[in-house]
Amino acid sequence: MSDLIAGLSPDFLSSFLAGMVVNFEIAAIALVIGLAAGLLLALGRLTGGVVAAFSISVISLMRAAPTFVVMFFLLNAIPRDATLFGMPFALSGVMIVAVSLVPYSAAYVADAGVDGLRYLQAGSLHGALLFLPNVTRAFFVLVMSSSAGAAIGVTEGITVILRHAEQLPDFDDRLLLFAVGIVLFGIPLQLGLAVMTWFQRRFARPVAEQAR
Amino acid sequence: MTAASSSKRPVGLAYLIVATLIFLVGVSLPVRAQTPDRALAELLAQTRARMPDACTQPNVDRLVKILCAKRIRVGVRDYYPLFSMRLGDRREGYEVDVALAIGRMLGVEVEFSRVNAATRIPLLAEDRIDLAIATMGHNTQRDGQVRFIRPHYYRSETTVVGPRELPVANMLDLPGRTICVTVGNLSNAELVSQGARLMLFDEAGVLPDRLKDRTCTLAAQDDSFFAKYFTDPDFNARYFQKFGFAQVPWGMAVARQGSVELARALDLISQIFHRDGLFIDIGRLHNIRLGFLQEQQIVWRRAECNTASGVGNPSCVLAPLNTALRPTGFAGDVAAFERWVDDNTGVDIALPMLKTVPAWSLFKDGVANSLILIAGALAATLTFAVVLGVAMGSRSVLLRWPARSLSMVLQSSPIVLTLVIAAAVAHSLFTLSTAVVMAAAIVALGLVNGSNAGQAIGEAVWSLRSEGKAGHGLFGRALDRAATQIVAFLVNAAKGTPIASFVGAPELLSSLTDITSFSSGRATTYSILLLFYAVVVMLVVWLCGRLQRVLERRQVAT
Numbered sequence: 001m002s003d004l005i006a007g008l009s010p011d012f013l014s015s016f017l018a019g020m021v022v023n024f025e026i027a028a029i030a031l032v033i034g035l036a037a038g039l040l041l042a043l044g045r046l047t048g049g050v051v052a053a054f055s056i057s058v059i060s061l062m063r064a065a066p067t068f069v070v071m072f073f074l075l076n077a078i079p080r081d082a083t084l085f086g087m088p089f090a091l092s093g094v095m096i097v098a099v100s101l102v103p104y105s106a107a108y109v110a111d112a113g114v115d116g117l118r119y120l121q122a123g124s125l126h127g128a129l130l131f132l133p134n135v136t137r138a139f140f141v142l143v144m145s146s147s148a149g150a151a152i153g154v155t156e157g158i159t160v161i162l163r164h165a166e167q168l169p170d171f172d173d174r175l176l177l178f179a180v181g182i183v184l185f186g187i188p189l190q191l192g193l194a195v196m197t198w199f200q201r202r203f204a205r206p207v208a209e210q211a212r
Numbered sequence: 213m214t215a216a217s218s219s220k221r222p223v224g225l226a227y228l229i230v231a232t233l234i235f236l237v238g239v240s241l242p243v244r245a246q247t248p249d250r251a252l253a254e255l256l257a258q259t260r261a262r263m264p265d266a267c268t269q270p271n272v273d274r275l276v277k278i279l280c281a282k283r284i285r286v287g288v289r290d291y292y293p294l295f296s297m298r299l300g301d302r303r304e305g306y307e308v309d310v311a312l313a314i315g316r317m318l319g320v321e322v323e324f325s326r327v328n329a330a331t332r333i334p335l336l337a338e339d340r341i342d343l344a345i346a347t348m349g350h351n352t353q354r355d356g357q358v359r360f361i362r363p364h365y366y367r368s369e370t371t372v373v374g375p376r377e378l379p380v381a382n383m384l385d386l387p388g389r390t391i392c393v394t395v396g397n398l399s400n401a402e403l404v405s406q407g408a409r410l411m412l413f414d415e416a417g418v419l420p421d422r423l424k425d426r427t428c429t430l431a432a433q434d435d436s437f438f439a440k441y442f443t444d445p446d447f448n449a450r451y452f453q454k455f456g457f458a459q460v461p462w463g464m465a466v467a468r469q470g471s472v473e474l475a476r477a478l479d480l481i482s483q484i485f486h487r488d489g490l491f492i493d494i495g496r497l498h499n500i501r502l503g504f505l506q507e508q509q510i511v512w513r514r515a516e517c518n519t520a521s522g523v524g525n526p527s528c529v530l531a532p533l534n535t536a537l538r539p540t541g542f543a544g545d546v547a548a549f550e551r552w553v554d555d556n557t558g559v560d561i562a563l564p565m566l567k568t569v570p571a572w573s574l575f576k577d578g579v580a581n582s583l584i585l586i587a588g589a590l591a592a593t594l595t596f597a598v599v600l601g602v603a604m605g606s607r608s609v610l611l612r613w614p615a616r617s618l619s620m621v622l623q624s625s626p627i628v629l630t631l632v633i634a635a636a637v638a639h640s641l642f643t644l645s646t647a648v649v650m651a652a653a654i655v656a657l658g659l660v661n662g663s664n665a666g667q668a669i670g671e672a673v674w675s676l677r678s679e680g681k682a683g684h685g686l687f688g689r690a691l692d693r694a695a696t697q698i699v700a701f702l703v704n705a706a707k708g709t710p711i712a713s714f715v716g717a718p719e720l721l722s723s724l725t726d727i728t729s730f731s732s733g734r735a736t737t738y739s740i741l742l743l744f745y746a747v748v749v750m751l752v753v754w755l756c757g758r759l760q761r762v763l764e765r766r767q768v769a770t
Contacts, residue, residue: 063703064749066709076412
């Protein structure tokens with residue numbers, strides 16, 4: 001462990017924490033866009049008719065879109081000098097990762113949104129509020145998935161770990177650094193999941209009682 | 213016979229002897245070859261002799277047009293440090309000074325035009341410039357588009373640059389490493405063939421910054437490009453040219469049509485510049501590497517090269533870099549299809565993966581490896597789900613807690629990190645190969661998704677027990693109950709397979725990135741990739757849906 005500490009540059013922790021902020025930033029952007037798109041799709045699905053069929057098709061497509069491929073598609077298929085309504089439309093690395101996560105977040109929000117709206121229609125506010133822990137769960141999945149940005153050079157948490165690991169000559173030290181990375185990512189994730197579980201139990205009980 | 217006639221005899225004999233001697237000397241001594249200087253002077257004199265009448269004639273050679281207009285239009289780059297830079301109205305660099313020296317030799321003014329890698333050849337073909345001196349590598353592919361001036365005025369090589377402390381010394385150190393490159397660089401194919409992963413950028417100008425912000429650990433680009441950066445003490449202290457490869461001679465170029473005499477004049481000028489060391493003097497002025505120019509000076513001072521016909525001597529001139537990729541048997545049909553789509557829809561598609569043998573081979577391997585990876589990830593997910601599900605559903609703490617701990621660790625690790633760890637462990641145990649990388653990726657994807665699905669199975673086992681349904685066939689019923697979760701993680705595993713390219717698995721994403729690094733058509737290529745994975749994942753969703761229905765029917769039956 002002392003070898004690892006000696007081998008790491010002094011700015012490791014600050015770089016890593018700055019990287020993790022990028023992970024959370026990417027997840028937040030993806031979730032906000034996903035919420036807007038997903039809730040529209042959820043409403044469309046409950047409307048019925050052609051709109052519902054269209055919404056279901058879009059949700060299915062979004063579920064099938066692999067994040068990593070979407071990310072490379074956005075990176076390579078959109079010209080650097082592309083414009084949208086006369087405005088420059090070049091996406092930054094962070095935005096490319098965030099947008100590539102939108103199909104997942106929108107499809108997830110749409111599914112959770114349909115359940116929530118059905119609870120609301122049935123008059124169960126508690127049931128509808130279960131939408132919130134579900135969205136929180138999606139947020140943490142997005143935080144973990146945002147590490148895909150390492151593949152296109154976005155400086156997020158995993159990128160920082162991999163860069164530092166590359167400089168370590170000893171294999172055991174590299175494994176130890178990876179373990180440190182898992183712990184540092186795991187702490188906020190497990191805390192978030194614990195809060196979400198508590199919240200879910202808190203609201204799931206009245207829902208179950210209402211159902212009885 | 214008269215005296216007169218007799219007196220002529222010795223004179224005639226003397227003529228005969230002299231003529232014989234001249235003939236003998238003529239055949240025994242080499243003819244002194246014409247020098248390039250004299251050939252150039254004669255060519256220019258002959259051309260000027262046709263002026264001014266030739267100036268108004270159509271379809272005259274560009275040399276005539278240049279001499280008539282008393283100016284030569286030269287295409288140079290605006291930003292290529294040391295070689296050609298534009299600073300306001302002023303231009304400077306090795307290529308700029310070479311152009312000015314050519315202007316002086318021809319006795320004309322030099323009018324500069326801005327060109328870049330994409331425009332230098334079209335501008336010559338459209339007669340908007342007479343000469344391009346724009347960092348253009350001479351290769352067999354470009355030989356058909358422009359007439360290159362020989363001898364070449366510079367030679368570059370692709371250099372791999374990285375932090376000084378990074379242990380990379382040659383191509384053998386590249387497998388598994390990511391190298392930042394620019395799209396369309398012909399040396400990319402060689403890096404790919406050595407097992408390196410590529411990160412693509414549009415412009416070389418960003419590479420030093422990406423090295424500095426550590427987005428790139430290694431970058432590969434022309435040594436001429438990095439030359440300026442290594443004059444910066446800070447950059448030089450941090451980075452090192454690890455090794456070089458893919459040497460390519462740089463050529464000035466003129467249009468293929470209507471430039472025969474101009475090309476001849478420039479060939480001779482280039483010869484003279486090399487022989488007299490003018491290229492070296494200009495190069496020294498701009499701090500570029502002089503090794504090639506010094507070699508060339510020795511060559512062009514040799515007797516057999518320092519002649520008017522020296523450029524036709526294969527022992528004097530350098531061959532162009534052979535970059536021609538062997539076309540596939542159906543490349544013509546593919547090109548026809550691309551044209552048909554363009555004509556009928558206005559959509560400009562490019563299918564480089566079908567046009568050349570190396571690209572087609574990479575594409576086929578990519579598709580096959582992707583399918584193997586998906587099948588493997590599904591099987592591994594199901595296997596780990598069952599194994600971990602049994603362990604997590606077990607009443608034995610010794611089985612349950614290790615499984616739960618493993619599951620928690622895997623859930624806490626981003627998939628990219630899990631893949632890297634799996635690949636690192638595999639590399640430490642086995643020799644690096646495609647099979648090892650694929651196996652490591654399959655295990656990692658299986659563990660991540662299988663642990664989640666296994667947790668669902670374990671929870672189903674415990675819920676069945678709490679309902680008092682722990683009798684015979686408990687595990688089968690738990691599988692039925694956890695069917696939705698199992699299916700969700702199977703789909704997730706299939707969707708996650710492209711991420712294996714991050715650790716070097718040669719699946720379709722990786723193959724297409726390699727193909728686009730040395731060819732065109734990125735938009736079409738990545739659209740095809742997206743379509744491929746969307747279709748495959750939808751197929752997996754459909755198959756998993758059927759599996760789910762079977763399990764649910766079983767659950768209803770029990």
